[in-house]
Amino acid sequence: MTRMLSAATLLTLIAVTPGVLAQDQAPVLTAERLLDLHAEAMGPKDAFAAIRTVVARGTLELVGMGVTGAITVIQSRPDRSLVEVRAEELGTMRSGTSDDLAWELSDLQGPRLLEGSEKAFALRGGLVDAPWRWRDLYRSVELAGSAVVDGVDCDRLVLHPFEGKPETWFLDRSTHLQVRTVMTLEHAMGEVQVEATAADYRRVGGVMFPFRTTQRMLMQEMVTVFDTVDVNVEVPEERLALPTEIRALLERETSPEAAQESPAAAGG
Amino acid sequence: MLLAPGAPAEDPDLSLERRLDLDSFDHVWQTVRDTHWDPALGGLDWDALRLELRPRVAQASSRDEARGVIEELIRRLGQSHFSLLPAGLYHQLGEPGGDETGSSAGSGGDPGFLLRAVEGLALVTSVRAGSPAEASGVRPGWALEEVRGEKVAPLVERVLAEGAGRPGAQLLLDAALRRRLRGNVGDRVPVTFSDGDGREVRLDLPLEAEKGSVARLGYLPPTRVWIESRRLPSNVGLIAFNLFLDPGTVMPRFAAAVESLLDADGVVLDLRGNPGGIGGMAMGIAGWFVDRPGQRLGTMTTREGDLSFVVFPRPRTYSGPLAILVDGLSASTAEILAGGLQDLGRARVFGSRTAAMALPSRIDRLPNGDAFQYAIANYVSADGVALEGQGVQPDEEVMPTRALLLAGHDPALDAAVAWVEAQPEERGAASDAETEKARTP
Numbered sequence: 001m002t003r004m005l006s007a008a009t010l011l012t013l014i015a016v017t018p019g020v021l022a023q024d025q026a027p028v029l030t031a032e033r034l035l036d037l038h039a040e041a042m043g044p045k046d047a048f049a050a051i052r053t054v055v056a057r058g059t060l061e062l063v064g065m066g067v068t069g070a071i072t073v074i075q076s077r078p079d080r081s082l083v084e085v086r087a088e089e090l091g092t093m094r095s096g097t098s099d100d101l102a103w104e105l106s107d108l109q110g111p112r113l114l115e116g117s118e119k120a121f122a123l124r125g126g127l128v129d130a131p132w133r134w135r136d137l138y139r140s141v142e143l144a145g146s147a148v149v150d151g152v153d154c155d156r157l158v159l160h161p162f163e164g165k166p167e168t169w170f171l172d173r174s175t176h177l178q179v180r181t182v183m184t185l186e187h188a189m190g191e192v193q194v195e196a197t198a199a200d201y202r203r204v205g206g207v208m209f210p211f212r213t214t215q216r217m218l219m220q221e222m223v224t225v226f227d228t229v230d231v232n233v234e235v236p237e238e239r240l241a242l243p244t245e246i247r248a249l250l251e252r253e254t255s256p257e258a259a260q261e262s263p264a265a266a267g268g
Numbered sequence: 269m270l271l272a273p274g275a276p277a278e279d280p281d282l283s284l285e286r287r288l289d290l291d292s293f294d295h296v297w298q299t300v301r302d303t304h305w306d307p308a309l310g311g312l313d314w315d316a317l318r319l320e321l322r323p324r325v326a327q328a329s330s331r332d333e334a335r336g337v338i339e340e341l342i343r344r345l346g347q348s349h350f351s352l353l354p355a356g357l358y359h360q361l362g363e364p365g366g367d368e369t370g371s372s373a374g375s376g377g378d379p380g381f382l383l384r385a386v387e388g389l390a391l392v393t394s395v396r397a398g399s400p401a402e403a404s405g406v407r408p409g410w411a412l413e414e415v416r417g418e419k420v421a422p423l424v425e426r427v428l429a430e431g432a433g434r435p436g437a438q439l440l441l442d443a444a445l446r447r448r449l450r451g452n453v454g455d456r457v458p459v460t461f462s463d464g465d466g467r468e469v470r471l472d473l474p475l476e477a478e479k480g481s482v483a484r485l486g487y488l489p490p491t492r493v494w495i496e497s498r499r500l501p502s503n504v505g506l507i508a509f510n511l512f513l514d515p516g517t518v519m520p521r522f523a524a525a526v527e528s529l530l531d532a533d534g535v536v537l538d539l540r541g542n543p544g545g546i547g548g549m550a551m552g553i554a555g556w557f558v559d560r561p562g563q564r565l566g567t568m569t570t571r572e573g574d575l576s577f578v579v580f581p582r583p584r585t586y587s588g589p590l591a592i593l594v595d596g597l598s599a600s601t602a603e604i605l606a607g608g609l610q611d612l613g614r615a616r617v618f619g620s621r622t623a624a625m626a627l628p629s630r631i632d633r634l635p636n637g638d639a640f641q642y643a644i645a646n647y648v649s650a651d652g653v654a655l656e657g658q659g660v661q662p663d664e665e666v667m668p669t670r671a672l673l674l675a676g677h678d679p680a681l682d683a684a685v686a687w688v689e690a691q692p693e694e695r696g697a698a699s700d701a702e703t704e705k706a707r708t709p
Contacts, residue, residue, distance in 0.1 A: 062486070064630075064632055065486040065487070065630060065631070065632075066486035066487045066631075066633065067485070067486045088484065088516070089483075089484055089485045089486060089513075089514075090515060090516075090546070091514075091515040091516030091517075091519065092516060106515075106548075106552075107515040107516050107519045107520070107552070108515045108519070108546065108548040108549055108551070108552050109548055109551050109552040109555065109580055110519075110552050110555045110580055110582055111580070111582070111583070112580040187575075188578050188580075189575045189576050189577070189578050190567075190573065190574050190575045190576050191573065192572075192573055192575070193572060193573060217572075218570055218572050218573065218575070218644075219303050219570065219571065219572055219644060220630075245582075245583060248583030248584070249583050251583070252583050252584075
């Protein structure tokens with residue numbers, strides 16, 4: 001299950017921002033205005049601009065399975081990220097982004113390069129200042145009504161990325177914080193419906209981070225609780241460097257032999 | 269407590285133990301109702317079964333009796349990967365409160381030989397090097413006649429008769445024999461064999477810890493995992509491991525094994541006796557042998573969608589002939605890997621039909637302390653065959669015989685090596701030529 005809960009999903013949630021702008025009696029707003037309010041709720045633009053790195057550490061649990069692990073999430077400007085999960089039973093799973101590259105590496109399945117909409121999703125999630133860049137990341141957005149999520153009145157927005165399936169965001173009507181996301185995760189193994197909730201927002205370095213996220217997919221629930229979130233800490237270069245196995249995959253893809261493969265064979 | 273609508277009124281005088289058993293029954297009933305990939309449960313009247321069986325749990329006079337009723341409920345599904353693991357198993361095998369040292373956790377003591385039902389007998393098929401069994405002179409081909417004073421022949425006959433034509437008959441027999449042979453490390457087990465000349469050999473074998481390291485996966489009882497590899501004299505590599513667990517240990521060792529065998533004339537992957545484990549490891553292992561991206565071992569179907577078992581090729585792959593050995597104890601993930609690579613034409617499979625128990629499953633802990641394993645998906649191979657109930661049919665069926673075992677042969681391995689040796693020597697990417705090679709004798 002953890003494999004489907006890619007770095008992108010986790011990073012999307014951790015990048016969710018707060019904004020405490022009361023809108024109790026506000027008239028119906030446009031989707032664009034709500035996303036701007038959401039960005040402000042997550043933190044002032046200059047606060048995001050001041051963040052060079054984010055390092056979050058916590059625990060991850062596959063609920064009801066008796067499987068737990070340690071999770072570390074790292075984001076670094078402009079576009080590098082790493083999610084690392086270490087679980088005794090499942091080994092180590094890492095995923096990351098760097099420049100225009102998104103990858104995964106696990107003891108279970110080995111290395112792979114993400115492609116298509118899965119890659120686009122991962123790259124979106126790897127951005128430190130994603131809340132303020134929604135116009136760059138989504139082709140269009142629309143307000144699709146309201147909903148009550150866990151007792152919270154929410155605006156329901158549908159965001160259409162430039163590549164990939166639409167995401168439905170539920171923004172707390174009073175705080176504009178993102179409390180739930182429902183989407184179809186387009187994984188190499190297939191399309192999976194994911195429902196993710198974010199809670200326990202706390203301000204760190206002037207911006208908001210959800211310290212607790214819950215993701216449900218394929219009848220499995222996964223809870224991530226961050227114990228610490230730090231910004232602007234030094235991240236050793238080697239932490240975000242491409243793993244040897246990923247570099248080897250890239251070299252293979254650019255080798256003359258690979259270039260000679262026909263598209264049909266490669267897609268086999 | 270997961271009580272479903274329409275639950276019969278309970279006797280307020282029920283003991284705490286019985287209430288926990290009822291809660292456990294309800295958990296099992298509701299979990300199957302809500303998670304089985306087939307909402308219709310193949311036409312079973314699940315509500316009626318609850319009304320029929322739940323009162324029997326309430327009336328049970330013991331935990332064992334209550335457990336038996338719950339087992340009857342899940343048995344009505346007629347599918348593998350639905351089972352109860354008694355709470356006592358966890359304490360016995362190393363859960364907190366049990367043996368936490370890891371010295372014997374996971375499997376306790378074992379005399380050091382493997383058995384299979386061959387020609388209606390429980391025959392020794394291999395003897396662990398350095399084990400008490402080897403030191404006592406036990407040899408492949410010997411027939412186990414008695415364990416702890418109990419005749420083995422009636423057990424073999426009964427289990428094989430009851431399991432005839434059903435998935436996992438060999439697994440049932442293996443479990444029955446292992447239960448009788450195992451015990452605490454340092455204990456002794458009296459056994460009687462018939463040797464190659466038909467002479468009776470009585471031994472009192474000490475039990476020692478099984479090889480391997482203790483692995484855990486959620487609520488699965490801790491168990492020992494090992495992986496071995498070597499280069500045979502014929503320059504064919506042999507890789508064997510007993511479970512698809514502990515990927516943090518097994519997968520790097522598997523990688524090292526393949527890397528060391530890249531120049532071998534062929535590789536034999538021995539999945540005999542391997543009952544499976546983490547499904548994802550099948551994809552990870554296949555990635556060492558499949559060079560082209562986009563290949564699938566098969567697809568699992570859940571109530572919430574389908575997932576393909578996609579192979580992600582490693583940066584360097586082994587492109588030579590690949591043989592896989594299977595038997596009636598190869599189950600679940602072992603079947604997914606063997607069947608998938610067979611369907612892709614990447615491997616030639618030798619041995620006997622697998623256990624036909626290939627449903628992806630989860631394990632929950634029940635209110636009464638037992639654990640409940642339940643399948644959440646159906647699995648269909650790349651060729652569209654449901655492995656459950658069908659299993660993997662080898663390309664070359666090779667059954668061991670007593671005579672061959674006594675002569676020191678491993679017939680399935682011998683056949684695989686002979687096939688490798690018959691292959692042309694050219695080596696390239698695991699491409700169409702390689703695929704065709706695996707499909708032809």
